[in-house]
Amino acid sequence: MNTETDSALRLQSPLGRVRGMGSARAGTHHWWMQRVTSIGLLPLTLWFALSAVSLAGASYAEALAWIGSPFNAVLLIATLLLSFHHTNAGLQVVIEDYVHVPGARIAALLAVKAVCGLLAIASVLAVLRIAV
Amino acid sequence: MATFTLPKNSKIGDGKTYAAPSGATNVRSFSIYRWDPDSEATPRRDTYKIDLDNCGPMVLDALIKIKNEIDGSLTFRRSCREGICGSCAMNIDGTNTLACLKPIEDVTGDVKINPLPHLPVVKDLVPDLSQLYAQYRSVEPWLKSDTPPPPDEERRQSKEERAKLDGMWECILCFCCSTACPSYWWNGDRFLGPAVLLAAYRWIADSRDERTGERLDALEDPFRLYRCHTIMNCTNTCPKGLNPAKAIGSIKQMMVERQG
Numbered sequence: 001m002n003t004e005t006d007s008a009l010r011l012q013s014p015l016g017r018v019r020g021m022g023s024a025r026a027g028t029h030h031w032w033m034q035r036v037t038s039i040g041l042l043p044l045t046l047w048f049a050l051s052a053v054s055l056a057g058a059s060y061a062e063a064l065a066w067i068g069s070p071f072n073a074v075l076l077i078a079t080l081l082l083s084f085h086h087t088n089a090g091l092q093v094v095i096e097d098y099v100h101v102p103g104a105r106i107a108a109l110l111a112v113k114a115v116c117g118l119l120a121i122a123s124v125l126a127v128l129r130i131a132v
Numbered sequence: 133m134a135t136f137t138l139p140k141n142s143k144i145g146d147g148k149t150y151a152a153p154s155g156a157t158n159v160r161s162f163s164i165y166r167w168d169p170d171s172e173a174t175p176r177r178d179t180y181k182i183d184l185d186n187c188g189p190m191v192l193d194a195l196i197k198i199k200n201e202i203d204g205s206l207t208f209r210r211s212c213r214e215g216i217c218g219s220c221a222m223n224i225d226g227t228n229t230l231a232c233l234k235p236i237e238d239v240t241g242d243v244k245i246n247p248l249p250h251l252p253v254v255k256d257l258v259p260d261l262s263q264l265y266a267q268y269r270s271v272e273p274w275l276k277s278d279t280p281p282p283p284d285e286e287r288r289q290s291k292e293e294r295a296k297l298d299g300m301w302e303c304i305l306c307f308c309c310s311t312a313c314p315s316y317w318w319n320g321d322r323f324l325g326p327a328v329l330l331a332a333y334r335w336i337a338d339s340r341d342e343r344t345g346e347r348l349d350a351l352e353d354p355f356r357l358y359r360c361h362t363i364m365n366c367t368n369t370c371p372k373g374l375n376p377a378k379a380i381g382s383i384k385q386m387m388v389e390r391q392g
Contacts, residue, residue, distance in 0.1 A: 014266035020322065027354040028387040093361070096354060097318055 030089060037086040044079040064130055073131035077124050084120035088112055147176030150202050156183035161242040162194055164206065166256050175253075178203070184236065191243060192220050192231035195257075207256035215371065218306030221248055222257050228308035230371040248311040250320070264307050267324050271332040271350070276343040293339035300334035300379060302372055303327065309366035309376050315359040322355035326366035326376035329357065333379040336386070345390075352387055360384075 010017075051072070055063055066072055091112045099105045138144075147166055152159040159181050167175040180198050187197050192213055199206045209219040213232045220231040223246040225239045236243060251259035281287050310316050310325030324332070329351070336347050351357045357380070366376040 014262045015269055017321070018263065018266040018270045023350050023353040023356060025349060025352050027358040028352055028384075028391060030354070031358050031384065032388050032391075097315065097359070 030092070034086065034089040034093075037082045037089065040082050041079070041086060044075065044082060047075060048079050067127060067130045070131065073127055076127050080123045080127070081120060084116045084123075088116040091116075141174055143174055145174055145176045147178035149179040150181060152181035153183055156181075156185070158184040160184050160194075160236060162198065163242050163244045164195075164198075164257070165246045166206070167253055168205075169255055178206075179242075187236075189235055189237070190232055191224055191234045191236055191239075191245070194236060194243070195220075195231060195245075207258055209258055216304060218304035221306035221308050221311075221371075223247065223249055228312045228369045228371075230306060230308070233371050248307065250311060250317040259311075261307060263320065264305075264310060264325070264327070267328045268305065268331055271324070271328055271335070271347070273331050273335060275335070275338065275341055276346075277340060278342055287340045289339055296337045296339070297334060299374055300330055300337070303330055303334070303374055304372060305331075306371065308369050308371055312365040312369040313360075314363060314365070315361060319355060319359050322353075323359035324351070324356050326360070326380065329360070329383060330374065330376040330379045333383050336383065348383070348386060348390065351383060357383060357387075 051066070055066060058066070067076065092109055095105060095108045095112065099108050144165065162180045162182060163177050164180065165175060166178050180194075180202055182194050182197060187194055190213075192210055195206065195208055196210070199208075208222065208231070210232065211217040211219045213220075215230050215233040218230070221228065222231055223229075224231060224234050225244055228248060231245075245257065247253050247257045247259045251261070251264075254260050275287075277287070305327060307325075307327050309330075310320075310327045313326055315323050316325040332347060332351060335341050336344050341347075360377075360380045362377060362381070364377050367374075367378070370376065
């Protein structure tokens with residue numbers, strides 16, 4: 001744990017330090033959801049990429065119509081939600097790996113959650129305004 | 133933040149060069165990390181030119197030859213010289229391995245030897261392993277069973293149950309894997325590392341052990357277990373050919389299975 005400065009004299013036993021505050025009894029859900037979202041994104045990303053290519057050269061009205069079709073709107077929203085969930089989960093891992101100052105770690109984690117959450121809501125709203 | 137550069141007092145300078153004996157034809161240079169806690173000097177690399185025609189085949193043979201014949205102050209751990217004690221784990225030619233199992237012939241060019249990465253150095257090639265030993269102790273690597281053993285008999289295991297321990301009991305705790313793992317470098321104070329997770333799984337997979345759930349509880353933690361990102365350095369570097377990454381994968385699989 002990095003709750004003390006490195007220069008502080010530490011006479012706590014190695015075993016005491018390793019046991020620390022104990023197990024968080026958590027992490028499995030996060031890890032599993034990262035896998036589940038990535039498996040879901042495999043076909044969705046492929047579908048989205050092929051659709052985007054097929055829309056190349058289409059007019060504005062044609063693009064609106066494509067997004068407006070219920071089938072495309074549902075898959076688009078699924079792609080967006082899974083993408084932002086997956087981005088948030090991945091960035092959380094990066095921050096936990098490299099940011100060791102406790103206050104900065106929590107601030108960074110919350111900032112990533114806020115940005116991913118707001119972008120997810122905004123992009124879903126954009127699809128809904130066209131489709132509904 | 134993680135530290136990516138060495139602190140000033142860890143910068144490595146150039147040390148002494150010890151020439152090969154005259155008349156030697158088969159000469160190899162051994163460039164070895166040196167640091168003495170009793171001197172004020174920063175670490176240095178000493179170069180020893182060895183006549184391979186008068187030296188055993190393994191890197192450990194060269195280290196012992198240097199210590200016996202050239203420089204008695206060179207400090208390293210060794211004991212069995214046959215890959216079963218795990219003492220001579222060090223970084224040779226950029227890879228963590230056992231000096232006693234590493235043929236000098238396998239290295240091209242100068243043989244560069246460093247202590248195991250990212251551990252405090254006690255002296256020269258001797259790292260401080262106390263955190264790793266404490267982590268090993270923390271997974272309680274012994275049989276825990278509430279059912280008493282049958283009278284006058286050992287606890288029985290089928291051949292299939294026993295086979296599950298193959299690839300795990302062979303670990304000699306040299307910690308080549310843990311010290312090769314970037315996740316362990318950045319978060320070794322909380323991540324248990326491949327060697328200790330392999331040891332934990334050895335008891336989780338043991339059919340005679342009755343505390344599997346408790347063992348999984350103790351590991352279910354974003355840092356203790358889930359800092360593993362399947363980088364696979366552990367499996368690549370293991371001098372015994374074991375697969376700690378697979379054991380960690382099995383632990384993660386059990387974590388998901390027991391959720392429902």
